[in-house]
Amino acid sequence: xxxxxxxxxxxxxxxxxxxxxxxxxxxxxxxxxxxxxxxxxxxxxxxxxxxxxxxxxxxxxxxxxxxxxxxxxxxxxxxxxxxxxxxxxxxxxxxxxxxxxxxxxxxxxxxxxxxxxxxxxxxxxxxxxxxxxxxxxxxxxxxxxxxxxxxxxxxxxxxxxxxxxxxxxxxxxxxxxxxxxxxxxxxxxxxxxxxxxxxxxxxxxxxxxxxxxxxxxxxxxxxxxxxxxxxxxxxxxxxxxxxxxxxxxxxxxxxxxxxxxxxxxxxxxxx
DNA sequence: AGCCAGGCCCAAC
DNA sequence: GTTGGGCATGGC
Numbered sequence: 001x002x003x004x005x006x007x008x009x010x011x012x013x014x015x016x017x018x019x020x021x022x023x024x025x026x027x028x029x030x031x032x033x034x035x036x037x038x039x040x041x042x043x044x045x046x047x048x049x050x051x052x053x054x055x056x057x058x059x060x061x062x063x064x065x066x067x068x069x070x071x072x073x074x075x076x077x078x079x080x081x082x083x084x085x086x087x088x089x090x091x092x093x094x095x096x097x098x099x100x101x102x103x104x105x106x107x108x109x110x111x112x113x114x115x116x117x118x119x120x121x122x123x124x125x126x127x128x129x130x131x132x133x134x135x136x137x138x139x140x141x142x143x144x145x146x147x148x149x150x151x152x153x154x155x156x157x158x159x160x161x162x163x164x165x166x167x168x169x170x171x172x173x174x175x176x177x178x179x180x181x182x183x184x185x186x187x188x189x190x191x192x193x194x195x196x197x198x199x200x201x202x203x204x205x206x207x208x209x210x211x212x213x214x215x216x217x218x219x220x221x222x223x224x225x226x227x228x229x230x231x232x233x234x235x236x237x238x239x240x241x242x243x244x245x246x247x248x249x250x251x252x253x254x255x256x257x258x259x260x261x262x263x264x265x266x267x268x269x270x271x
Numbered sequence: 272a273g274c275c276a277g278g279c280c281c282a283a284c
Numbered sequence: 285g286t287t288g289g290g291c292a293t294g295g296c
Contacts (some may be wrong), residue, residue, distance in 0.1 A: 002281085016277090021277060030273060035288095043286095114277075114280075114283095116278090117278085118274090118276090118277075118278040118279065119276060119277090119278045119279075120276055120277080120278090120292095120293080120294090121276040121277085121284075121290090121292080121294080121295055121296090122276080123276095123294090123295060123296095124276080124293075124294055124295065125277080127294090130295095168292080168294085169292080169293085170291075170292030170293050170294095171279090171291055171292055171293095172279095172292080173282095173292090175279090190275090198280095199280090200279065200280085201276090201279085202279045203276070203279090204278085204279090205277080208277070221277070222277095223277035223278080224275085224276070224277070225276095225277065226277085257276050264277075268277090273296105274295105274296090275294105275295085275296090276293105276294095276295080276296105278291105279290105279291090280285090280289105280291090281288105281289095281290095282288095283286105283287085283288090283289105283291090284285100284286085284287080284288100
């Protein structure tokens with residue numbers, strides 16, 4: 001598909017985009033960029049922040065696809081100002097995580113990925129997802145190397161649970177197959193609250209799916225890290241999930257999910 | 272070695 | 285409606 005160069009890029013930093021826990025299939029490459037797979041396309045991406053140039057070298061996907069995927073038409077500078085005006089203490093987290101953008105990912109890929117994420121750590125989540133892709137995804141040959149798409153729901157839905165369990169997914173194996181089947185029947189939910197109807201999806205994973213898979217930017221996922229943050233920064237007891245949710249609603253509002261990404265990045269990668 | 276990880280299900284209160 | 289044990293696996 002060749003190279004795509006997009007100019008006028010501001011408020012973007014690849015490390016922060018890919019290392020804030022929203023996606024699992026992008027890794028640093030040897031040319032100071034990142035390589036990953038999205039929408040069935042393998043892609044190398046590079047950013048010259050000073051020049052404001054984003055360069056993509058992908059096996060597929062046109063500029064419109066990648067522009068949407070990387071959320072290039074959202075003004076994050078304005079969002080950061082709005083959040084900080086309502087809750088000044090977030091400024092430090094915004095600065096530490098400058099250039100985070102909420103990717104527009106495929107709902108079903110997000111659904112399966114965050115089912116895998118539960119009670120799991122990020123390095124192992126990435127390994128589990130790559131294992132599923134290599135085993136059940138479509139091979140993508142690109143520049144002499146092999147990549148794999150995220151497997152279609154049609155494929156996963158037919159896999160016996162004990163077979164997919166060979167990939168060391170633990171008790172999540174059955175959740176995954178059941179989720180693929182449900183998604184095949186129902187498609188992308190029209191009501192975001194319905195993600196909770198998936199077996200194996202609880203409040204935290206549901207909020208991740210809403211935020212990353214349905215672009216519900218107000219969704220505020222509370223995991224073990226955010227509990228620590230909310231305790232440290234705002235004095236909440238670690239089991240006071242309701243208090244934290246309503247605080248996020250009131251203080252961060254429609255951009256609560258973006259605020260959460262800054263905070264999550266801040267505590268995992270800085271503090 | 273032992274605690275913990277982007278938690279959830281289910282039974283028992 | 286809330287609370288706590290159990291859960292597969294491996295990173296650190």
